[in-house]
Amino acid sequence: MKTIQMVDLQTQYQRIKSEIDTGIREVIDSTEFVKGPKVSQFQEHLQTWTGSRHIIPVGNGTDALQIALMSLGLQRGDEVITPTFTFIATAEVVALLGLTPVVVDVEWDTMNISVEAIRRAITPRTKAIVPVHLFGQCANMEAIMDIAKEHHLYVIEDACQAIGAQYTFSDGTTRQAGTMGHIGCTSFFPSKNLGCYGDGGAIYTQDDALAERMRAIANHGMVVRYHHDYIGVNSRLDAIQAAVLDAKLPHLHEYILSRQHAAARYDEALGGDERLILPGRDAHSTHVFHQYTLRVVGRDRDALKEQLLQAGIPAMVYYPVPLHMQKAYQDPRYQEGDFPVAERLAQCVLSLPMHTELDDEQLQYIIEHVLA
């Protein structure tokens, strides 16, 4: 059996090596390393793939979130609501920009931001909501967009883990993760569902004015060369990374199917073990399984993780500490115990190996050891 990894980028590369190598070679031969045709080609292909009116390629997913927030004309102290059970990037950029992160609890089953908690957190200073489509499944976007409309708030979707997830609204319309809010952000970090070979990210929007402003902010706030209308940053998708992404994009659909296949095997085999709770599914969203995350309730999570490790199976805890309990984000408004669902999840979640290259033998081996 092949060694089991949390993510197997090597095998994935070997399967499409000539496509990737050709793309990278084209960039080197052209010497157009910054911006250039590869980046615009990938941008157009991603636009078609996602159905987004605008795509702005940037340096990474965290920059995408930062540029999105910079484009909204917010003032110091304005409040931005984000879940407390997630990766740090959302709260980080809010804090960096002098805005106030307001963290809220998540739902036990989907592990996504709680709509009820958002409602309770709104104050006159609230300006935006940043839902995270955690582990590959969309948050409750219909309710979130309704709340935003009612209170005149912006919605920035953190779709870094959910590229390709489909959300169905009650009127039957279907949209992709990242294309429902005013702005959406994604990451092409190597382990993400569409990953490059370094850092990369993109911003989505359906709004022409926001697109123009964000494109300028990502390029030193420049609209006309050497005329700076905004305080900007330098955040670009590298052309070599764009070549990798453009070679991988045609395979993204099959990559998602492989992840869903692995998840279905896990579900089927692990569903009968009452010490485990399977990842909950939202009725309105497909799940693209950036992670397959169990809740370990009837046995010691850390002992199970250690036991798997001993058997050569990597397993990870995403995320062990909620934002409100992080040292850098200590805030007198929040204490341990304030967000019971997030705190309980941090104690019991365990993500199993999940990638596009898991074969049946590996899945069977993992399953046997999880059930042991």
Ligand SMILES: *Cc1c(COP(=O)(O)O)cnc(C)c1O
């Ligand atoms: C990966 C990730 C990010 C940040 O993306 P980078 O490209 O690593 O900057 C932000 N939010 C979430 C939920 C992520 O998973």
